[in-house]
Amino acid sequence: MEPQWRPVSYPLSPSFIFLLVATSYTWLIPVASPQRIPTDPQAAPEYAHSIRLDGDIILGGLFPVHARGDRGTPCGELKKEKGIHRLEAMMFAIDLINKDPELLPNITLGARILDTCSRDTYALEQSLTFVQALIERDGSDVRCANGDPPIFTKPDKIVGVIGAAASSVSIMVANILRLFKIPQISYASTAPELSDNTRYDFFSRVVPPDSYQAQAMMDIVTAMEWNYVSTLASEGNYGESGVEAFIQISRETGGVCIAQSLKIPREPRPGEFDKIIRRLLETSNARAIIMFANEDDIRRVLDAAKRNNQTGHFLWVGSDSWGSKISPVIGQERVAEGAITILPKRASVDEKVGRDSSYEQEGKVQFVMDAVYAMAHALHRMHRELCYGYPGLCPRMANNIDGKELLNHIRAVNFNGSAGTPVVFNENGDAPGRYDIFQYQITNRSTAEYRVIGSWTNKLHLKVEAMRWRMGDPSFPASVCSLPCRTGERKKVVKGVPCCWHCERCEGYHFQASEFTCELCPYEKRPDANRTGCTPIPIIKLEWHSPWAIVPVFIAMLGIIATSFVIVTFVRYNDTPIVRASGREMSYVLLTGIFLCYAITFLMIATPDVGVCSLRRIFLGLGMCFSYAALLTKTNRIHRIFEQGKKSVTAPRFISPASQLVITFSLISVQLLGVFVWFAVDPPHTVVDYGEQRTQDPMAARGVLKCDISDLSLICSLGYSILLMVTCTVYAIKTRGVPETFNEAKPIGFTMYTTCIIWLAFIPIFFGTSQSAERMYIQTTTLTISLSLSASVSLGMLYMPKVYIILFHPEQNVPKRKRSFKAIVTAATMSGKLTQKGGDRPNGEVKTELCESMETNSE
Numbered sequence: 001m002e003p004q005w006r007p008v009s010y011p012l013s014p015s016f017i018f019l020l021v022a023t024s025y026t027w028l029i030p031v032a033s034p035q036r037i038p039t040d041p042q043a044a045p046e047y048a049h050s051i052r053l054d055g056d057i058i059l060g061g062l063f064p065v066h067a068r069g070d071r072g073t074p075c076g077e078l079k080k081e082k083g084i085h086r087l088e089a090m091m092f093a094i095d096l097i098n099k100d101p102e103l104l105p106n107i108t109l110g111a112r113i114l115d116t117c118s119r120d121t122y123a124l125e126q127s128l129t130f131v132q133a134l135i136e137r138d139g140s141d142v143r144c145a146n147g148d149p150p151i152f153t154k155p156d157k158i159v160g161v162i163g164a165a166a167s168s169v170s171i172m173v174a175n176i177l178r179l180f181k182i183p184q185i186s187y188a189s190t191a192p193e194l195s196d197n198t199r200y201d202f203f204s205r206v207v208p209p210d211s212y213q214a215q216a217m218m219d220i221v222t223a224m225e226w227n228y229v230s231t232l233a234s235e236g237n238y239g240e241s242g243v244e245a246f247i248q249i250s251r252e253t254g255g256v257c258i259a260q261s262l263k264i265p266r267e268p269r270p271g272e273f274d275k276i277i278r279r280l281l282e283t284s285n286a287r288a289i290i291m292f293a294n295e296d297d298i299r300r301v302l303d304a305a306k307r308n309n310q311t312g313h314f315l316w317v318g319s320d321s322w323g324s325k326i327s328p329v330i331g332q333e334r335v336a337e338g339a340i341t342i343l344p345k346r347a348s349v350d351e352k353v354g355r356d357s358s359y360e361q362e363g364k365v366q367f368v369m370d371a372v373y374a375m376a377h378a379l380h381r382m383h384r385e386l387c388y389g390y391p392g393l394c395p396r397m398a399n400n401i402d403g404k405e406l407l408n409h410i411r412a413v414n415f416n417g418s419a420g421t422p423v424v425f426n427e428n429g430d431a432p433g434r435y436d437i438f439q440y441q442i443t444n445r446s447t448a449e450y451r452v453i454g455s456w457t458n459k460l461h462l463k464v465e466a467m468r469w470r471m472g473d474p475s476f477p478a479s480v481c482s483l484p485c486r487t488g489e490r491k492k493v494v495k496g497v498p499c500c501w502h503c504e505r506c507e508g509y510h511f512q513a514s515e516f517t518c519e520l521c522p523y524e525k526r527p528d529a530n531r532t533g534c535t536p537i538p539i540i541k542l543e544w545h546s547p548w549a550i551v552p553v554f555i556a557m558l559g560i561i562a563t564s565f566v567i568v569t570f571v572r573y574n575d576t577p578i579v580r581a582s583g584r585e586m587s588y589v590l591l592t593g594i595f596l597c598y599a600i601t602f603l604m605i606a607t608p609d610v611g612v613c614s615l616r617r618i619f620l621g622l623g624m625c626f627s628y629a630a631l632l633t634k635t636n637r638i639h640r641i642f643e644q645g646k647k648s649v650t651a652p653r654f655i656s657p658a659s660q661l662v663i664t665f666s667l668i669s670v671q672l673l674g675v676f677v678w679f680a681v682d683p684p685h686t687v688v689d690y691g692e693q694r695t696q697d698p699m700a701a702r703g704v705l706k707c708d709i710s711d712l713s714l715i716c717s718l719g720y721s722i723l724l725m726v727t728c729t730v731y732a733i734k735t736r737g738v739p740e741t742f743n744e745a746k747p748i749g750f751t752m753y754t755t756c757i758i759w760l761a762f763i764p765i766f767f768g769t770s771q772s773a774e775r776m777y778i779q780t781t782t783l784t785i786s787l788s789l790s791a792s793v794s795l796g797m798l799y800m801p802k803v804y805i806i807l808f809h810p811e812q813n814v815p816k817r818k819r820s821f822k823a824i825v826t827a828a829t830m831s832g833k834l835t836q837k838g839g840d841r842p843n844g845e846v847k848t849e850l851c852e853s854m855e856t857n858s859e
Contacts, residue, residue, distance in 0.1 A: 049065070049066070049075065049114065049115035049117070049126070050112065050113060050114045050115065050126070050129070051087075051111070051112075051113045052110075052111070052112050052113075052156070053091070053094065053110045053111040053112075054108075054110045055094075055098075055108040055109045055110020055111070056107050056108045056109070056110070056392070056393055056398075057104075057107060057108075057109055057110065057159055057379060057393070057401070058109075058110045058111065058112055058156045058157060058158050058159065059094070059109060059110070059111050059112075059158065059159065059160055059161070059162055059372070059375060060111070060112050060113070060114070060127075060129075060130045060158040060160065060161035060162065060163075060182075061087070061090050061111055061112065061113035061114065061161070061162045061163055062113075062114055062116050062123060062126075062127065062161060062162070062163030062164035062165070062169065062173065063082075063083055063086050063087045063090075063113060063114075063115065063116065063163060063164075063165065064079055064082050064083050064115070064116050064117065064118040064164075064165050064166065064169075065078065065079060065083035065084065065087060065115040065116075065117075066078055066079060066083065066115055066117045066118065067079050067117070067118050068117060068118040068119050069117065069119075074117050074119060074122045075115065075117035075119075075122070076117070076118075079118070081362040082165060082362060082364070083115075085361065085362035085365055086165070086187070086188075086362060086364055086365060086368045087113060088351075089349070089362075089364075089365040089368035089369050090111065090113065090162055090368050090369075090372055091111070092351060092369070093368065093369040093372035093373060094109045094110075094111055094372060097109055097372070097373070097376045103376055103377070103380055104376055104379060104380050104383065105391075106391045106392040107379075107383070107392055107393060109376065110156075112129065112130070112156050112158060114126040114127065114129060116163070116164050116165070116166070116169050118165075118166060118169075119169075120166070120168040120169045120171070120172040121172070123164060123169040123172060123173055124172045124173060124176065127161075127173045127176055127177070128176070129155070130158040130161060130176075130177065130180075130182060131158075131176065131177070131179075131180045131182070132155035134157070134180045158182060159182070159183075159379070159401045159403070159406065160182060160183045160184070160185065160375045160378075160403075160406065160410075161173070161177060161182060161183070161184045161185070162184075162185055162186075162187065162368070162371045162372055162375065163184070163186060163187065163371075164186060164188075164189060165186075165187070165188040165189065165364070166188070166189065166236070166237075166238060167189040167190060167191030167193070167194065167236070167237040167238040167241065168191075168236045168237040168238065169189075170184070170186050170189035170191075170194060170203065171189075171191065171193065171194065171200070171237050174194070174200045174202065174203045177202055177203075178200065178201060178202040178203075180403070181202065181402070181403030181404055181407075182202065182403050183202050183204065183375075183378075183403055183406050183407045183410055184202055184203050184204065185204045185205065185206060185371040185374055185375055185410065186203070186204070186205040186206070186207070186371065187205070187206055187207065187364055187367040187368040187370070187371045188207060188364050188367065189205055189207070189238075190205070190207055190208065190209055190210040190213060190238065190242070190320065191209070191210055191237040191238050191241040191242070192209050192210050192211040192214075192241050192242070192244070192245045193237060193241050194209065194429075195209050195211065195428045195429075195430055196428075197427065197428045197429065200429075201407075202403065202407055203429055204374075204407075204410055204411065204425050204429030204430075205371075205429060205430060205431060206367045206370040206371045206374060206417070206423060206431050207320075207344050207364075207367050207431055208344060208430060208431050208432060208433035208434065208435070209430050209433075210238070210241060210242040210245050210292070210319070211245045211249075212432075212433030212435075212456075213242065213245075213319055213320060213342055213433070213435065214242060214245035214246040214248075214249055215245075215249055215433070216342055216433065216435050216437075216456040216460065217246060217290060217317055217319070217342060218246060218249045218250060218253065218256065219456065219459070219460035220317060220340060220342075220437065220460065220462070221256055221288060221290070221317065222253075222255065222256065223460060223462050223464075224288070224476060224479075225476065225478075225480075226256070226287075226288045226315075226478070226479035226480065227255055227256050227257060227479075227480050227481070227499045228256075228257050228259055228283075228285055228286045228288075228479055228480050228481035228499045228500070229256060229257075229258065229259065229286055229288040229289070229290055229317075229479055230258065230259045230260040230261070230262065230280055230283060230286045230288070230289050230290070231243045231246060231247065231258060231260070231261045231262070231289070231290045231291075231292070232262050232263075232264065232276070232280075232289055232290070232291045232292075232293060232301065233261075233262070233263055233264065233291075233292045233293060234263075234264045234266075234292065234293040234294050234297045235263050235264060235265050235266045236266065238292065238294075238321070239263070239264070239292040239293055239294075240263070240292075241292075242292030242319055243261060243290070243292050246290055246292075247261065254498070255499075256499070257481065257497055257498060257499030257500070259283035259285070259286035259481070260279065260280065260282070260283055260286065262276055262279060262280070264276065264293060264297045264301075268297075268300075273300045273301055273303070273304035274304050274307065274308060276301065276304065277301075277304045277305050277307075277308045277310060278308070280314070281308075281310070281313075284313075285479070285480060285481050285482075286479060286481070287313060287314055287315045287477065287478070287479040288314075288315040288316075288317055288479035289314050289315065289316055289317065290317050291316060291317065291318045291319060291322065292319045292321065293318075293319075293321060293322075294321055295321060295322065295325055295327055295328045298318065298321070298322050298328040299327065299328040299329075299330075299332070302316075302328065302329065302332040302335050302336055303332060305335050306332055306334075306335040310335070311334050311335045312334070312335075312337070312470045314335075315338060315339075315340075315477055315479055316336065316338070316339035316340070316341075317339070317340050317341075317342075318339055318340070318341040318342070319341075319342060320341075320342055320343050320344055320435075322339070322341045323341055323342070323343035323363055323438070324341065324343055324363065324438050324450040325363070329440060329448070333440075333442060333448040334442070336440050336448075337440060337441070337442050337448070337469075337470055338439065338440065338441070338468070338469045338470060338477075339439065339440040340437065340438070340439050340453075341437075341438045341439075341440065341450070342435050342436070342437055342438070342456070343363065343435060343436050343438060344367070344434060344435055344436075345419070345421065345434040345435055345436050345455065345457075346363060346364075346366045346367070346419055346436075347366060347418070347419035347420065348361045348365075348366075349361065349365055349366055349369060349418045349419075366417065366418050366419045369417070369418045370417040370418055370419075370423050373415070373417065373418070373423070374410060374413050374415075374423055374425075375410065377413045377415055378406055378409035378410040378412075378413055379401075379406070379409075381409045381412065381413070382397070382401070382405065382406055382409045383397060385409075410425065410429075411425050411427070411429065413425070421434065432457075433456065433457065433458065434455075434456070434457050435455060435456040435457075436452055436454075436455055437452065437453050437454040437455060437456060437460075437462065438450040438451065438452055438453065439451055439453045439466075439467055439468070441468045442468075451466065452466075453466045453467055454466075480499070481497065481499045481500035481501075482499070482500050482501045482502070482503075485501070485503035485515075486503065487512065487530040487531065487532055488505060488506055488511075488512050488527075488530050488531030488532060489503040489504060489505050489506065489512065490503070490504055490506060490512055490514075490515070490516055490517055490518050491503065491504075491515055491516050492504050492516075493516065504518075505531070506518035506527065506531045508696070508698065509521050509526055509527060509698050509701075510527065510531075511527040511528070511531045511532060511533055511534055512531050512532050521534035521698075522534060523690055524536060524537060524688070524690055524703065525537060526698040526699070526701050527698055537690055537701050537702060537703045538702055538703065539688055539702070539703040539704075539705050540693075540702045540703070540704060540705065541607055541608065541704065541705040541706070542604075542605050542776060542777060542780055544605060546777065548777035548778075548780065548781045549605045549780075549781075551781065551785070552601050552604075552605070552780075552781055552784035552785050552788065553601060553602070553605065555601075555785060555788045555789075555792075556598045556599070556601035556602065556784065556788050557598075559594075559597075559598035559788050559791055559792055559795070560595065560598045560599065562792075562795060563591060563594050563595045563598060563791070563795060564595070565803075566591060566795065566799045566800075566803055567588070567591050567595075569803050569806060569807065570582075570584070570587060570588070570591070570799075573806050573813070576806065576813045577813055577814060577815050578802050578805055578806055578812075578813045579802070579806070582799075582802060583634065583657065583660070584657070585657045585660065585661050586630050586633065586634060586657070586660055586661070586664065587799070589626055589629075589630040589661070589664055590626070590627055590630040590631065590794065590798070591795075591799070592626050593622075593623050593624065593625070593626025593627030593628075593629075593630065593791075594623070594627055594791040594794055594795050595623070595791075596619055596622055596623030596626060597623035597624060597627065597787045597788065597790060597791035598623075598787075598788055598791055599619070599623070600616075600619050600620055600623055600784070600787055601784040601787070601788060603615050603616050603619060603620075604616065604620075604780050604783065604784050605780065605784075607705070608686045608705050608706055608707045609686060610684055610685060610686065612707070613684035613685065613686060613707035613708070613709070614679075614684045616684075616707055616709065617675055617678060617679065617684055617707075617709070617717065618672075618675055620714070620717050620718065621671055621675075621717045621718045621719075621720060621721045622668075622671060622672070622675075623787065623791070624718065624721035624722075624724075624725070624787070624790065625667070625668050625671040625720065625721045625724065626668060627790070627791070627794055628721055628724035628725045628728050629664045629665075629667035629668050629724055630664050631728045631748055631751070631752070631794070632667065632724050632727055632728040632731065633660050633663045633664045633667070634660075634748060635728055635731035635732055635734075635735055635748055636663075636731055637655050637660060638731075638735050639731050639734050639735050640655070641655060642735070667724065670720060671720050671721065674716075674717075674720060675717070678713070678717075682708075684707065684708065685707075685708050686705060686706065686707055686708065687705075687706060687707075687708045688703040688704065688705055688706075689703065689704040689706055689776075690703045690704075692704045692775050692776055693775075693776075704776050706776065711766075711767070714783075722759065725752065725755060725756070725759070726756070728748075728752050729752040729753065729755075729756055732748050732749035732751075732752045732753070733749070735748075735749070747797045747798050747801075748798065750797055751793050751794050751797045751798060754793045754797075755790050755793055755794070758786055758789050758790055758793070759786060759790070761786075762782060762783070762786040765778070765782045766779055766782050766783065769782075
């Protein structure tokens with residue numbers, strides 16, 4: 001007698017779970033009566049590792065009831081949680097739907113559930129059962145023994161499939177189901193690849209894809225301020241796709257670098273996990289490990305870390321495959337302490353089996369039920385559309401349910417699932433991302449538990465205060481390649497690893513413009529103390545109390561006093577022979593120039609402004625011009641007199657005092673004309689020279705407030721006076737043969753020789769210090785002292801002897817008899833012969849006589 005099939009009513013009892021374990025080699029339950037269960041494996045070989053429930057509409061189911069087998073065996077040990085619990089959840093959901101008078105009334109759901117054995121290739125072979133009804137069999141070549149045509153048992157027609165669990169299995173099966181337009185709803189497959197609606201258009205899932213999970217994990221890493229992490233994935237679509245999604249997000253968002261990306265082989269060899277730990281330690285700064293791995297691999301990774309004495313080193317961030325599972329951490333609580341895990345938001349579902357036992361519900365039970373209910377709601381919508389008012393299945397649905405049409409209804413469902421959260425699908429068939437964030441913590445009582453520390457629904461909500469790390473430490477551990485740079489330092493990024501850098505201090509006049517760059521401060525600024533910005537460079541000038549100013553001012557004051565004393569003496573004894581013999585008018589011009597040479601010191605040290613700069617331009621070369629114009633006129637007069645005397649007894653032209661003044665002021669006017677042209681071309685103004693004291697140390701840098709007079713302009717200003725000085729020196733050389741008893745030829749000569757030496761020394765000192773940081777002080781001091789020394793030489797050699805005679809030897813300051821020009825020249829010519837006679841006279845008598853006679857004659 002052919003066995004008859006009947007629906008089995010669920011929920012299952014704990015005793016039935018034991019029955020499933022005991023008969024795990026064949027789950028199909030053919031019954032002639034409620035008590036008859038075949039035990040012969042040959043009774044139904046085609047139904048090995050499967051279970052069937054009769055109904056008006058048959059749903060397929062794929063569950064990893066067994067683990068992957070070893071050594072070529074397709075199936076291994078029984079998986080109670082991921083297998084049996086989830087299978088029961090589907091049966092329980094079907095039972096509830098069949099009892100629901102509102103959902104699919106008068107229609108019974110059946111099921112054909114297959115074991116995937118956690119292997120994609122085996123699941124593909126099993127899933128061919130779902131499409132058998134859609135494949136026509138050709139019986140033309142088959143005949144029974146009596147010659148009758150064969151009778152084929154019509155296979156169940158599957159309208160939709162619930163599953164699978166592993167993404168690799170779902171991908172393999174989805175490629176077959178889409179060819180026959182059979183919709184598929186997964187309860188656990190999260191690989192981002194399955195979101196591709198062009199390849200997996202008949203695939204939907206009630207769990208969010210790993211792209212959401214990867215984003216949630218990236219947000220966790222960012223919130224923890226970890227920027228250097230490693231990834232670890234189990235080989236397969238789930239692990240590899242999850243890590244790939246995480247890496248892709250890290251590239252798009254930036255800020256997080258992947259130190260290493262390691263893969264756990266499907267069939268790991270002995271020592272493989274120790275090798276993985278050693279490789280992770282090669283980048284020891286990357287303490288955070290992002291894990292997309294199955295629970296078996298997680299357990300073995302933790303065990304390897306413990307074996308290698310790395311307890312507390314790694315910061316584990318686990319995906320939903322870790323979630324809040326106990327099995328990966330049993331016996332390894334310390335090494336797993338602080339692990340942050342993620343799990344789609346869920347709630348436990350009331351089941352009869354859990355009321356009177358210590359049963360703990362598997363995490364994906366809720367999603368299994370939601371997947372079944374999603375299929376039921378879609379069928380219900382389709383029934384209302386095609387069979388409105390018709391009890392049970394109408395012919396349009398009984399004969400053929402169009403998979404494409406059913407898929408459209410699946411994508412349109414919207415109801416509250418078993419956890420009270422909405423079940424909806426987007427255009428790719430994905431559920432929205434809703435996750436709970438857990439941390440594995442060891443409390444003070446030395447008990448370990450997973451504690452909820454936050455959630456993620458499109459953005460992260462993290463309870464930082466609830467986080468605990470090793471031995472209850474609440475401080476955040478670090479997982480960074482390089483420590484943050486200090487203020488004033490820029491990051492020099494290691495090529496190819498933007499999260500690793502060397503810190504380089506912004507040197508010189510550079511400041512930290514951004515995290516990665518140092519920029520040069522504007523020329524008038526310098527970096528502040530912490531080199532995060534620029535501040536104005538302090539502006540200085542030559543101060544009166546500076547040693548560089550005190551010395552030239554002291555010399556100038558002595559010179560002014562001495563000059564004033566000479567002028568007062570000459571004015572008081574203006575009509576005495578010595579004063580008259582000195583050429584009173586030219587003496588006053590010369591003394592004025594000497595006075596100006598001393599006075600310019602005060603203008604050179606005064607605080608620069610437009611007025612001071614204007615006076616500097618006028619008087620800088622004017623004092624020397626007055627002095628050397630007067631001396632040049634004198635020496636030229638003497639030279640012309642004696643050159644003329646050699647030829648005739650007629651006096652040369654323009655030797656009178658008035659003529660001498662005209663010549664002198666004509667020479668001076670050239671200097672003034674040049675200054676006025678300079679005023680017109682380049683009006684005077686002040687500048688701040690930041691280059692003069694721009695030292696290597698920016699803190700020592702100073703801006704020098706000065707008049708806008710370049711070195712070239714300064715030399716040009718003094719150049720005319722120097723030209724007069726050189727010309728005067730030439731005439732002094734030419735008149736060196738004039739008898740020493742005549743006029744001032746010899747003192748003027750000595751004065752000019754000494755002055756030339758002073759200015760020859762001035763030039764290398766002035767220009768040789770142009771690159772010195774003390775340039776302003778040295779050059780100003782050198783210039784003012786040179787001017788004062790020049791004036792002092794002229795004052796000392798030309799006028800101090802006269803003042804000495806006037807004040808201390810008035811007996812020598814007496815008038816002499818007047819002589820004609822011829823007599824004067826003759827006397828001068830013969831002065832060499834009169835040397836002995838002159839030696840018998842009082843000092844200066846002959847000289848005074850000649851000078852006075854010359855002076856009188858010239859008048």
